[in-house]
Structures are given as structure tokens and as C-alpha cells.
Amino acid sequence: MIIKRKKTREVRVGKVIIGNHSPVSLQSMTNTDTRDVKSTAAQIHRLEKAGCELVRVAVPDEKAARQISYIKNKINIPLIADIHFNHQLALIAMDQGADKIRINPGNIGDKKKIKEIIKKAQSCNIPIRIGVNSGSLEKDILNKYGKVEAEGLVESALRHISFFEDNGFFDMVISLKSSDVLTSIEAYTLLSKKCDYPLHLGITEAGTEFQGSIKSVLGIGSLLVNGIGDTLRVSLTAPPEKEIEVGKEILKILHLKEEGVDFVSCPTCGRCEVNLIPIACKIEKQLKCLDVKKPLKVAVMGCVVNGPGEAKEADIGIACGKKQGIVFKKGRQIKKVAENKIVSEFINEIKKMI
Numbered sequence: 001m002i003i004k005r006k007k008t009r010e011v012r013v014g015k016v017i018i019g020n021h022s023p024v025s026l027q028s029m030t031n032t033d034t035r036d037v038k039s040t041a042a043q044i045h046r047l048e049k050a051g052c053e054l055v056r057v058a059v060p061d062e063k064a065a066r067q068i069s070y071i072k073n074k075i076n077i078p079l080i081a082d083i084h085f086n087h088q089l090a091l092i093a094m095d096q097g098a099d100k101i102r103i104n105p106g107n108i109g110d111k112k113k114i115k116e117i118i119k120k121a122q123s124c125n126i127p128i129r130i131g132v133n134s135g136s137l138e139k140d141i142l143n144k145y146g147k148v149e150a151e152g153l154v155e156s157a158l159r160h161i162s163f164f165e166d167n168g169f170f171d172m173v174i175s176l177k178s179s180d181v182l183t184s185i186e187a188y189t190l191l192s193k194k195c196d197y198p199l200h201l202g203i204t205e206a207g208t209e210f211q212g213s214i215k216s217v218l219g220i221g222s223l224l225v226n227g228i229g230d231t232l233r234v235s236l237t238a239p240p241e242k243e244i245e246v247g248k249e250i251l252k253i254l255h256l257k258e259e260g261v262d263f264v265s266c267p268t269c270g271r272c273e274v275n276l277i278p279i280a281c282k283i284e285k286q287l288k289c290l291d292v293k294k295p296l297k298v299a300v301m302g303c304v305v306n307g308p309g310e311a312k313e314a315d316i317g318i319a320c321g322k323k324q325g326i327v328f329k330k331g332r333q334i335k336k337v338a339e340n341k342i343v344s345e346f347i348n349e350i351k352k353m354i
């Protein structure tokens, strides 16, 4: 199956293009104090290394807004300023060279202030993400629907979009975030039928690494399968590099990004004659330390039932049997290794391939 992506408008954020069938880009957000340029730039470097393509920083006050240019000078990916409540911070961040700003017009409120932001973004020629969030929906919309509903999130987004368009601004990316996965899926699906602005996907406040990853895979993954979404952020209560790890995995599983390791391992059962769980975990962990750029399918299988078949289908695979494993490369058996050597020998064979 090939995912048919919905065509959206093109929005340029620094060197990254969002929308118009460009690859789905991965974002994250720093959790350092933005006023601390050194720590923030160091974290962004770690994110870049992990595969982050766009990074957002919180701008809680003027001092943080004024550090944008210094941070930008030290990093290699576009920088997005995240602004709430105070429109002056958006103006300063744009003057400081932010590549994009993210605002929730609902929590800025005053239309005159929003118009000032629009004018500044036009003069700086940068896009704005309108981030509608279930936690800050307008009161009249909440009253209309009684609670946070997908239709309410969409109504709020369309209201903001109309206001921006009426003021001659079209360089927008939209997000509709709820911590409820089904509400998010419904809201993004509805909005994608009503406008062609690129959509930034995410499940907000998704939780810690385990639960947040599951919610994000389900929410973001379901939308991407249906062709919806142009850029994404996995939100986790975890170091931001983890968000990129999960985001990359989502894109790889859906064949929206053909790079790196596709790791296949069997769940083990009563037929398994080696201690496969620690073997598979060690191989997977060591693979993360290797710089695998091209797509590489790796299979680690527990016995001869499905083992040789899966191992042969992978670029490199191992099918285990009685206290040993048989290594296959591109479908050909290349060697047998004893159980205690499986991890080291298998990793060595992978290193030879990359």
C-alpha cells in the first residue's frame, strides 16, 4: 500500500518546506531555559544529530525573545518561537530572526495585537503556525458544544484562518491539538476537508515515554495513513531526543521516510531454544549507536519455524536454533554462530554492510 498524501499549500520555514507533498518533517521543542543560549544550543545540536528538522523554543519573556538571534547563529535547523499571551514577544522574536512563530490567537485575544503580528510576519516574510489547543478554546465555542469537541476545535481554527486571510496573510500552518487521540483524529480529518493549509500533527500532553509514544503512534499514525499531515511533533514527558526517535519510527513504519534500520524480531514462544529477548534487545540497542543512513531491514528470529523465512527476506537476519544462530545476508546463509557470540558476530556483519 502506498499512502496518498493530501496536497496542501507550500510553506517555507528557513530551509525546510512544509506542505505541497514535501517530505513530512520532524519537529521537537527544547526544554532548556531559552535565556540560557549555551544549554539551548547544545540541546538543539543533540536534536539535530537525532534527526530533528525544525526546532521550537519557548519564549516566556523579553530576555528569551532577545536570545533568538544568538541561538540561531549556533544551530543548523530552522528555529520556531513559541509565543503565548504577549504579542510583543512575537514581534521581538521575529525581529531577532525566528524562522516561524507559533501562536494561539485565542490567548492573545486583542485583534489589534494579532494584526500587528500579521504585519510583522509579512514584513519578515516568515510563516505563522496557528496552534489551536483543547486547553484554551474560546468560551463561546466551549459553550456552543458544551465541552471540547472536534467540531469546536475546527470552528476555532477556521475562525482564526478567516481573520488572517482577511488581513492578507496566507503563509500558515495549522495544528489542532487535544490530549484525546480520537478527538484529535476527528478534528484534523474534518479540518483537512475544509482547508488546504499544511497541518502540523501532534497529540498534546500525550504523557510519559511509554504512554505518550502509544498515543502518538495511534493518533499521528492514523492521520498519516489517511494522507493527512505535513509535519509532526511527538509530545513526550521525556528528553526531546526521544520525541524524534519515536517520530522517525512512525515515518519509517509508514514508508514516509526510507532511511535507517527497520528492526524485525519475533515475540518468542515455547519453540525458542536461545534466550532471544536479551539478544534482540542488545542488538537493537547497539544498532542505535551505528550511523545507518540507507534503509536496512534487520531480522532477529527465535527458531526455524518462521526464522529462516524472515531472516532471508531481510537485508540481514539471524534465525536461531539449538543454542546457535544462522546468519543470512540478502537471502543467503553466510555463517553459523554460537549463542554467546550472536550479538557481537551479528553486529560485526552489520558493520561490514554499512
Ligand code: SF4
Binding pocket: 266, 267, 268, 269, 270, 271, 272, 301, 302, 303, 304, 305, 306, 307
Ligand atoms: S520464530 Fe519461532 S520462536 Fe519466534 S515466535 Fe515464531 S515460532 Fe516462536
